[in-house]
Amino acid sequence: MKDVTGQKVLRDSRVTLAHGGGGKAMRDLIESVFTDVFEPDGMEDQARLTAEALAVPGARLAMTTDSFVVTPVEFPGGDIGKLAVCGTVNDLAVGGATPLYLSAAFIIEEGTEIALLRRIVATMRDEADKAGVRIVTGDTKVVGRGSADQVFITTTGVGVIAPGVELKAGNVRPGDVAIVNGVLGDHGACILAARGDMALSSDLVSDCAGLGHLMAAVQAACPNVRAARDCTRGGLASALNEIAEAAGVAVEIEEDALPLRAEVKGTCEILGLDPLYLANEGRLVLFVPEDEAEAALAAMRSVPEGEGATVIGRAKPAPAGQVTMRTLFGGARIVDMLVGEQLPRIC
Amino acid sequence: MKDVTGQKVLRDSRVTLAHGGGGKAMRDLIESVFTDVFEPDGMEDQARLTAEALAVPGARLAMTTDSFVVTPVEFPGGDIGKLAVCGTVNDLAVGGATPLYLSAAFIIEEGTEIALLRRIVATMRDEADKAGVRIVTGDTKVVGRGSADQVFITTTGVGVIAPGVELKAGNVRPGDVAIVNGVLGDHGACILAARGDMALSSDLVSDCAGLGHLMAAVQAACPNVRAARDCTRGGLASALNEIAEAAGVAVEIEEDALPLRAEVKGTCEILGLDPLYLANEGRLVLFVPEDEAEAALAAMRSVPEGEGATVIGRAKPAPAGQVTMRTLFGGARIVDMLVGEQLPRIC
Numbered sequence: 001m002k003d004v005t006g007q008k009v010l011r012d013s014r015v016t017l018a019h020g021g022g023g024k025a026m027r028d029l030i031e032s033v034f035t036d037v038f039e040p041d042g043m044e045d046q047a048r049l050t051a052e053a054l055a056v057p058g059a060r061l062a063m064t065t066d067s068f069v070v071t072p073v074e075f076p077g078g079d080i081g082k083l084a085v086c087g088t089v090n091d092l093a094v095g096g097a098t099p100l101y102l103s104a105a106f107i108i109e110e111g112t113e114i115a116l117l118r119r120i121v122a123t124m125r126d127e128a129d130k131a132g133v134r135i136v137t138g139d140t141k142v143v144g145r146g147s148a149d150q151v152f153i154t155t156t157g158v159g160v161i162a163p164g165v166e167l168k169a170g171n172v173r174p175g176d177v178a179i180v181n182g183v184l185g186d187h188g189a190c191i192l193a194a195r196g197d198m199a200l201s202s203d204l205v206s207d208c209a210g211l212g213h214l215m216a217a218v219q220a221a222c223p224n225v226r227a228a229r230d231c232t233r234g235g236l237a238s239a240l241n242e243i244a245e246a247a248g249v250a251v252e253i254e255e256d257a258l259p260l261r262a263e264v265k266g267t268c269e270i271l272g273l274d275p276l277y278l279a280n281e282g283r284l285v286l287f288v289p290e291d292e293a294e295a296a297l298a299a300m301r302s303v304p305e306g307e308g309a310t311v312i313g314r315a316k317p318a319p320a321g322q323v324t325m326r327t328l329f330g331g332a333r334i335v336d337m338l339v340g341e342q343l344p345r346i347c
Numbered sequence: 348m349k350d351v352t353g354q355k356v357l358r359d360s361r362v363t364l365a366h367g368g369g370g371k372a373m374r375d376l377i378e379s380v381f382t383d384v385f386e387p388d389g390m391e392d393q394a395r396l397t398a399e400a401l402a403v404p405g406a407r408l409a410m411t412t413d414s415f416v417v418t419p420v421e422f423p424g425g426d427i428g429k430l431a432v433c434g435t436v437n438d439l440a441v442g443g444a445t446p447l448y449l450s451a452a453f454i455i456e457e458g459t460e461i462a463l464l465r466r467i468v469a470t471m472r473d474e475a476d477k478a479g480v481r482i483v484t485g486d487t488k489v490v491g492r493g494s495a496d497q498v499f500i501t502t503t504g505v506g507v508i509a510p511g512v513e514l515k516a517g518n519v520r521p522g523d524v525a526i527v528n529g530v531l532g533d534h535g536a537c538i539l540a541a542r543g544d545m546a547l548s549s550d551l552v553s554d555c556a557g558l559g560h561l562m563a564a565v566q567a568a569c570p571n572v573r574a575a576r577d578c579t580r581g582g583l584a585s586a587l588n589e590i591a592e593a594a595g596v597a598v599e600i601e602e603d604a605l606p607l608r609a610e611v612k613g614t615c616e617i618l619g620l621d622p623l624y625l626a627n628e629g630r631l632v633l634f635v636p637e638d639e640a641e642a643a644l645a646a647m648r649s650v651p652e653g654e655g656a657t658v659i660g661r662a663k664p665a666p667a668g669q670v671t672m673r674t675l676f677g678g679a680r681i682v683d684m685l686v687g688e689q690l691p692r693i694c
Contacts, residue, residue, distance in 0.1 A: 017691045020691065021581065021685060021687065021690075021691070022579065022580025022581025022582070022585050022626070022689075023581050023585060023624075023685025023686055023689075024684045025686070026580075042515070044442055044515055045411055045441070046409045046411040046438055046442040046444065046506075048407045048409055048508060049407060049410060050408070051401075054401050054408065060395045060396055060397050061395075061397070061398055061401065061408075061448075062393045062396070063393060063396060063450055063483060064393040064394070064450070065451070065486050066452060066486045067452040067453070067454050067486050067487075067488045068488075069454060069490050091392045092393060094392070095391055095395070097393065103410055103411070103412035103503050104412070105412045105413060107416060136410060137411055138412060139412050139413045139414050139501075141415075143416050143496065143692060146493060147416075147418075147495065148416075148494065148495055148496070148499075152499070154412070154414060154454075154486075154501035156501075156503035158410060158505060161395060168391055232369065233368065233369025233373075234368065234370050238370060279369070337371045339372070340370065340372065342368060342369075343368075344489070344491065345494075
């Protein structure tokens, strides 16, 4: 059934098990809600892609995947679809890859509003356009009520790593400078407030953003950038611990250099949370040699996602694998990996 | 914590929310259950892959994704992990691509047994080895009890389509011969029996299998193979309807040529199901020009997954888009797309 503009009309307002059954209802849902927006090149099960960048001798294919289960699925500053596109774009970008193509697989709970799916899909298309990637293939599955929570999305991204590019945690050396691209913890604190069960009123907006353009700017400006990590689950603390361990260096950060909104600090104080472990979805930490730090800051600040770029610390020779923070009072404390769970379903 | 063999020991017997939190518990789960078995090249978030086949001028990258939500997660002949690997390998293979790399993302319900995850991961590794693909990157998320049903897996596959290869539904022409690789409906009937709520006792085993080697054999033997489709959700009927519609041809199949086990026929008769719509996870339908049909049959029968290969019908000029079946009694009936839902969570 099509309307006067030729667009497929879906009569249902909620997803039923029939929409996952492989028949007519599924095809109608896919065409009306997904492929009309994502506009893949064909309706074969597989996308068929040409990528000249991959044919360059020495180029490598980058591949990464993430499932998104955030609750609530819509929150100030974004929704699960924005997270799914940005999260996968960022995983490619922080590894030095140029993101090219995404797949998107949806697990949908029976009874989910189709209008909600349409909003999520529209966000995904917008974010993909901004990031310069295409969503080329996908899948939908429907499960009964109570067997999932509204919608889960798994995005997989492929990109290309240009010859000679080698960003990895193990590259960080003593003396390298650690830079973040903006205030920390907004996403975690925003989701916490959006859940409503803490009765926190908040104007916080998730920091969710694609960081592909930022990474491209940094790589162009800093030929020796060592490594970058997006600070998602487990926050800045986990990213720094991974880097310290992989590189066999110590990392020392300065508490008074950490960019934090008063509101995020306040939320953490009330709830006994540590902002170092709060999730971010548009923040990364970057290590560059000291003589490239100024160039990296300038490059980051040249794009909107890096306006708040600032140095937070540096790598030291020892003790290997340890992250410490010099506190406002002049002491030092160890910043360990997160133990236990701070906030489930944050992304 | 490591045991005497150096293997990481996980003290928990069930998954907790902490295993999804981005901290120490998550890292222990990932190392102990997933990466120790999948053995990716590094512990960066992204896999970095070289593929000489992709650098060949004219080669294309194939990409496909599927989420798996089958219940029960373990069944005669396989488990959700086997489905996840075979399903994605098959989506690549039926499009003429050589499968190369897979990603695997797990959404796990709190309380799921870690021993179950280990069995699933072991199956995935086995199937990937059989198919000649590598599982190169992955993700785990944990959701609370009741927010998912044990474990959902999303696999994404990339492969390479050699220059000049062009298998697609739209290529099928009148006169082409339709071939399936074995008995139909075993997977659907097996899952139905495994759920136990029908009180069917059954010796049926899922047909779940990777079809990459079969497709490679057919492509080597038949330079003009037109199209192939795996007959998963929606069964043979849906695959044939998609082909008939895309190619603008009619497809006529013969009821007495359809390979069906007596047990599957019986299950369908008791429950009022149509075997044409039963899901298969190791069956495909292939269209080849008439003069290549013998070569295709021989090629299929040369591999274990094609031992039961048989001709089931052919493409005709009209009526375009229609699939009909000549019945045992000499009549003909239209085989339409599945309407509604036959069996939820079959894959």
